[in-house]
Amino acid sequence: MVEKGTALLRKLEINVAEAEKRTGKNTVNMQETYTVYLIEIRPAETVPEGGTPAAPDTLWRRYSEFELLRTYLLVTYPYVIVPPLPEKRAEFVWHKLSADNLDPDFVERRRVGLENFLLRVASHPVLSNDKIFFLFLTEVSNRTHIYTYADSRLKSLSAMFRVKNPDKRFTALKHYSDELNTVISQLLRVRARVADRLYGVYKVHGNYGRVFSEWSAIEKEMGDGLQSAGHHMDTYAASIDDILEEEEHYADELKEYLFYTDAVRSVCRKHELIQYELEMAAQDLAHKKQQKEELATGTVRIFSLKGMTSKLFGQESQEQRESRLATLEQSIREGEETVKEKNAECQEFVRTAWEDIERFKEQKDKDLREALIGYAIMQISMCKKGIQVWSNAKECFNKM
Amino acid sequence: MSAGAPRGLASSGQKPITEILHPLSAAEETLSPGPDVTVSGGGEKDSGLTNGTPVETSSPASASLLFNRLQLDDDLDGDARDPYASTETRDLFVTVDDPKKHVSTMETYITYRVSTKTTRIEFDLPEYCMRRRYQDFDWLRIKLEDSQPTHLIPPLPEKFVMKGVVDRFSEEFVETRMKALDKFLKRVADHPVLSFNPHLNAFLSAKDLNKRQGLALLTKVGESVKHVAGGYKLRTRPPEFCAMGEYLDTFAQKLGTIDRIAQRILKEQSEYVTELREYGTVYSSWAGSEEELRRPLEGVAGCVTTCCGALEDLSENMSQDFLPVLREYVLYIESMKNVLRKRDQSQAEYEGRLEAAILRKQEDRTPMPVEVEKCQDKVECFNADLKADWERWQSNKRQDFKQLLTGIADKNINHYEKCQAAWESLITLLQEKQTEDKTSETN
Numbered sequence: 001m002v003e004k005g006t007a008l009l010r011k012l013e014i015n016v017a018e019a020e021k022r023t024g025k026n027t028v029n030m031q032e033t034y035t036v037y038l039i040e041i042r043p044a045e046t047v048p049e050g051g052t053p054a055a056p057d058t059l060w061r062r063y064s065e066f067e068l069l070r071t072y073l074l075v076t077y078p079y080v081i082v083p084p085l086p087e088k089r090a091e092f093v094w095h096k097l098s099a100d101n102l103d104p105d106f107v108e109r110r111r112v113g114l115e116n117f118l119l120r121v122a123s124h125p126v127l128s129n130d131k132i133f134f135l136f137l138t139e140v141s142n143r144t145h146i147y148t149y150a151d152s153r154l155k156s157l158s159a160m161f162r163v164k165n166p167d168k169r170f171t172a173l174k175h176y177s178d179e180l181n182t183v184i185s186q187l188l189r190v191r192a193r194v195a196d197r198l199y200g201v202y203k204v205h206g207n208y209g210r211v212f213s214e215w216s217a218i219e220k221e222m223g224d225g226l227q228s229a230g231h232h233m234d235t236y237a238a239s240i241d242d243i244l245e246e247e248e249h250y251a252d253e254l255k256e257y258l259f260y261t262d263a264v265r266s267v268c269r270k271h272e273l274i275q276y277e278l279e280m281a282a283q284d285l286a287h288k289k290q291q292k293e294e295l296a297t298g299t300v301r302i303f304s305l306k307g308m309t310s311k312l313f314g315q316e317s318q319e320q321r322e323s324r325l326a327t328l329e330q331s332i333r334e335g336e337e338t339v340k341e342k343n344a345e346c347q348e349f350v351r352t353a354w355e356d357i358e359r360f361k362e363q364k365d366k367d368l369r370e371a372l373i374g375y376a377i378m379q380i381s382m383c384k385k386g387i388q389v390w391s392n393a394k395e396c397f398n399k400m
Numbered sequence: 401m402s403a404g405a406p407r408g409l410a411s412s413g414q415k416p417i418t419e420i421l422h423p424l425s426a427a428e429e430t431l432s433p434g435p436d437v438t439v440s441g442g443g444e445k446d447s448g449l450t451n452g453t454p455v456e457t458s459s460p461a462s463a464s465l466l467f468n469r470l471q472l473d474d475d476l477d478g479d480a481r482d483p484y485a486s487t488e489t490r491d492l493f494v495t496v497d498d499p500k501k502h503v504s505t506m507e508t509y510i511t512y513r514v515s516t517k518t519t520r521i522e523f524d525l526p527e528y529c530m531r532r533r534y535q536d537f538d539w540l541r542i543k544l545e546d547s548q549p550t551h552l553i554p555p556l557p558e559k560f561v562m563k564g565v566v567d568r569f570s571e572e573f574v575e576t577r578m579k580a581l582d583k584f585l586k587r588v589a590d591h592p593v594l595s596f597n598p599h600l601n602a603f604l605s606a607k608d609l610n611k612r613q614g615l616a617l618l619t620k621v622g623e624s625v626k627h628v629a630g631g632y633k634l635r636t637r638p639p640e641f642c643a644m645g646e647y648l649d650t651f652a653q654k655l656g657t658i659d660r661i662a663q664r665i666l667k668e669q670s671e672y673v674t675e676l677r678e679y680g681t682v683y684s685s686w687a688g689s690e691e692e693l694r695r696p697l698e699g700v701a702g703c704v705t706t707c708c709g710a711l712e713d714l715s716e717n718m719s720q721d722f723l724p725v726l727r728e729y730v731l732y733i734e735s736m737k738n739v740l741r742k743r744d745q746s747q748a749e750y751e752g753r754l755e756a757a758i759l760r761k762q763e764d765r766t767p768m769p770v771e772v773e774k775c776q777d778k779v780e781c782f783n784a785d786l787k788a789d790w791e792r793w794q795s796n797k798r799q800d801f802k803q804l805l806t807g808i809a810d811k812n813i814n815h816y817e818k819c820q821a822a823w824e825s826l827i828t829l830l831q832e833k834q835t836e837d838k839t840s841e842t843n
Contacts (some may be wrong), residue, residue, distance in 0.1 A: 176689060183686040190679045197672035204668055207661045215654040218647055222798055229805070365692040372696045373830050376703070376823045383820035387813050394809035400802045 006128040014122055014137065015040040016115035019107045020060070035107055036060040037114055041137055057138060063088070066114060069136050073127060074263075078270040079353035080127060081360045083120035084259030086113025092188040092251065094196040094244075105245075109252060116256070126356070161276050167350070173357065174268040181261040184254055191251060195244050206237030225400035232393040239389070243382050250378065253371040257364060264360070267353055274349050278342040285335035292328045295321065493517045494589045494604065496582035499574045500531075509533050510569065512578055514585070516604045522596065528605045534559070536609055537581055543599035544588065550746075550782040551594060552739050552789045554587040555731035556580070557724070576724045583728070587796070593785070632748035638783075644790060645740055652733045659726050662718060669715050673708050680704035699826045706822040714815040718808070725804050729797070736793065743782050750775035 018038040026032045040056040066085055073082045090106050100106065118137070121127045212230030216223040498513035516528040537556055544553045557580035567573060588594045602609060637645075680701045687697035750772070757772045 179689045180686075183682065183689070187679075187682045187686065190675060190682055194672070194675045194679050197668065197675050200668040201665065201672055204661065204664050207664075208658070211654055211657045211661065214657075215651075218650050218654075222801070225802075368693055369696050369830065372693075372700055373827060375700070376827050376830070379703070379823045380820055380827070383816040383823070386816040387820070390809045390812040390816070394806050394813070397802055397805040397809060400798060400805070 006123050006125060008122050008128040008134075009044065011044055012122070013042040013044045014115070014118050016111050016118065019111045021102070033102065034062055035102065036062045037111055039118070039137060059138070063110070066117065069133065072132055073121070073130065074266065076130070077126060079267060079349050080124070080356050081260065081263045081267055082127070083117055083124070084256060084263055085117055086110050086252070087255060087259070092192050092255075094192040094199070109248065113252065113256070125359070161272070163272050163275050164279055167271065167275065169354070170268050170271050174265060177261045177264040177268070181258060184258040184261070188251060188254055188258070195247065199240055199244060202240035203237050205233050209234035209237065222400040225396045225398075229393045229396035232389050232396065236386070236389045239385055243385070246378055250371060250375045253367070253374075257368065260364070267357070271349060271353060274342070274346050278339070278346050281335065281338045281342045285332065285339050288328060288332050288335055292325065292332060295325055295328065490590070491519045492589045492595055494585045496578055496585055499578050501569060508569070510574055512581060514604060522601055523605060525605070530604065532603070534577070534581070536603065537584065539609060540599055540603045544594060544597055547597060547599065548594060549742055550739070550785045551591070552736050552793060553594070554584050555728060555735050556584055557728065572720060576720055580724060580728055591792070632745065632752040634744045634748040635751055637744060640787070641740060641743065645737070648733050648737050652730055655726055655730050659723065662723055662726070666715055666718055669711060673711050676704060676708050680708065696830055699829055703822045703826050707819045710815045710818040714811055717811050722804065722808055725800070729800070739786060739789070743786055746782050747779050750779045
């Protein structure tokens with residue numbers, strides 16, 4: 001569910017049309033098999049009647065390239081909740097679903113997920129204007145150097161630090177995001193178990209098919225009715241495969257928002273980092289001002305080695321003191337600049353982040369409500385199929 | 401030799417006695433006999449109902465009642481291709497219901513109300529209402545078996561239940577047992593021969609069962625029929641009876657398989673419901689941390705809960721209505737096999753005596769003893785009765801299973817309908833909200 005509001009989407013139509021297996025040598029010179037996905041770009045104008053649509057520009061990319069792009073976006077736009085990628089490995093599987101990355105069903109769902117990712121980025125008011133993103137869609141050359149820069153900055157985000165005055169709104173948001181993460185994980189786990197059990201119920205009914213068929217062989221008038229009813233039981237048992245396949249799409253919609261919570265958490269963390277840096281800068285400035293005061297008035301409240309040694313080994317000269325004072329004042333001026341900058345940075349971050357958070361909240365409510373409606377529709381369809389099959393069986397029983 | 405036993409079909413009616421119109425309220429019609437029904441007037445002793453033994457006391461008058469009033473049976477859709485569709489009117493209606501617990505110093509037990517409505521002259525009154533316990537039904541069954549050894553007696557539900565494993569006084573158990581007893585009695589009452597058995601009469605009408613002295617003579621004679629046939633070996637079984645035996649074996653096997661499948665389904669369904677309940681609670685707890693999404697999520701949780709309830713109803717129905725009937729049919733098959741074995745014995749005895757008599761005749765020219773002729777009669781009656789009972793049993797079986805299986809189909813349809821309704825009302829709710837939002841956006 002993506003809105004077509006951005007300039008980029010007014011210009012271009014984006015698809016991830018196909019997936020293909022490739023083999024090649026990896027970084028340690030070993031043979032590996034991987035999947036590549038075909039990105040298709042078309043101009044978004046409508047095709048005139050009778051005319052043929054323009055041939056798309058295409059290029060192949062593999063999953064790891066998508067990952068690098070996303071990392072770049074995370075670092076470059078720290079205040080944006082960057083859309084997530086489809087899962088790297090199949091998780092929350094129920095027993096029939098293959099956990100193999102090369103399994104065609106998994107690949108297909110991943111293709112859809114990657115297309116969804118590109119469309120989400122392309123419809124984001126900020127991200128859609130990014131040049132690197134545009135080049136990702138259109139240029140074949142490898143831009144790994146951009147991504148390596150991005151990676152190193154990302155490392156600083158995993159450092160541990162404590163903020164003295166946390167912003168209440170961000171704390172609440174982080175808390176909500178954690179809760180959402182927990183509850184969706186739980187939901188996906190239980191859903192997988194439910195699917196497994198439902199599969200069992202349907203498949204056992206298939207045994208009725210066989211026994212009715214065997215029984216019909218010894219009956220005269222009842223034979224035909226039993227035999228046909230048996231076929232319907234087979235149909236019933238087989239129907240669960242499609243039903244559960246469809247439900248995987250619902251699971252994927254939930255998973256997207258599960259991964260979105262990581263992006264939200266990441267924005268909160270970045271805010272904390274900026275806040276922390278601001279607090280550190282302010283603290284540093286306060287410390288320097290204190291030092292200046294002491295130097296000016298001669299009192300020593302704060303321990304410093306210089307102060308200690310001057311007490312022990314004699315006062316410094318007036319010249320020395322004045323030179324130190326000047327350095328300190330310069331440092332203070334620089335510190336004040338830093339604090340002003342950091343403050344501005346922080347305020348700007350809060351403003352832009354909160355804009356994006358509001359946008360995200362609306363998107364989330366809309367998307368999840370539609371997902372729930374979709375789920376209800378799936379359930380209704382399953383009920384209708386069930387009624388159909390049992391009604392058919394009943395007709396056969398009536399003819400016995 | 402009687403021309404052919406009655407082949408009327410009276411399927412066991414399932415209506416409670418109070419809903420059945422009294423037979424005399426229907427207009428009498430002149431008879432138009434079906435292809436195989438012997439029409440007899442009064443006075444004939446061998447009206448096709450009796451076999452050779454003097455046990456039967458079916459009076460000629462009642463025989464004519466059976467044959468001379470013909471009405472189409474409502475339960476059988478007027479099956480044109482079924483030669484047994486033209487039938488008799490039921491003039492004996494029985495119902496078992498109203499279980500009650502009795503506590504005495506010696507024991508605790510359940511009694512059931514046995515109600516009878518009848519126009520038969522063998523009964524003194526047109527209506528009866530007696531309280532009977534399982535022991536009494538068992539007594540009846542034993543008496544019927546003893547006095548009608550050539551007929552198939554319907555089975556009773558299991559006599560012994562393991563105390564501590566099954567609660568003999570639980571509502572479910574009593575309900576299931578009562579339905580089986582009702583079925584048993586209806587089958588007996590619908591049988592053209594068994595329903596005239598004096599033991600049945602006693603069961604339905606006598607205040608005190610065990611004190612009926614008059615039946616002692618009859619039971620003694622019946623026993624003689626049972627015990628005589630020991631020690632003879634059967635030469636060749638007629639092919640139709642072989643076929644019956646094979647059919648019964650295969651049928652029993654299939655029913656056993658169906659029972660196992662049904663149990664497996666119940667197990668899977670139960671595990672599914674457990675997971676589904678947890679699934680519903682996760683949606684509820686999610687709703688707690690949302691604002692806009694709270695009502696949709698609570699709606700989903702509600703639907704899931706409804707589906708759990710609907711499935712539990714379905715499972716309960718399977719275990720209470722479906723499985724007991726299956727199991728009872730397995731017992732019925734056993735009864736039938738027993739009758740086949742008795743028939744074999746009876747034939748073996750005849751063949752043995754015949755052989756012995758022939759040898760003696762060759763030796764000293766003594767005429768064929770009466771016992772041998774009696775044996776021959778017995779065998780022929782047995783065969784005829786058995787064939788008649790077989791046909792009726794097959795036809796009842798067909799009706800019973802048709803009803804059973806359509807019942808299961810209906811319950812499943814019902815279950816899905818409930819679930820569908822729940823989800824559909826949720827969608828209406830969610831989509832209402834959507835249009836509300838859209839209009840507020842455009843305003």
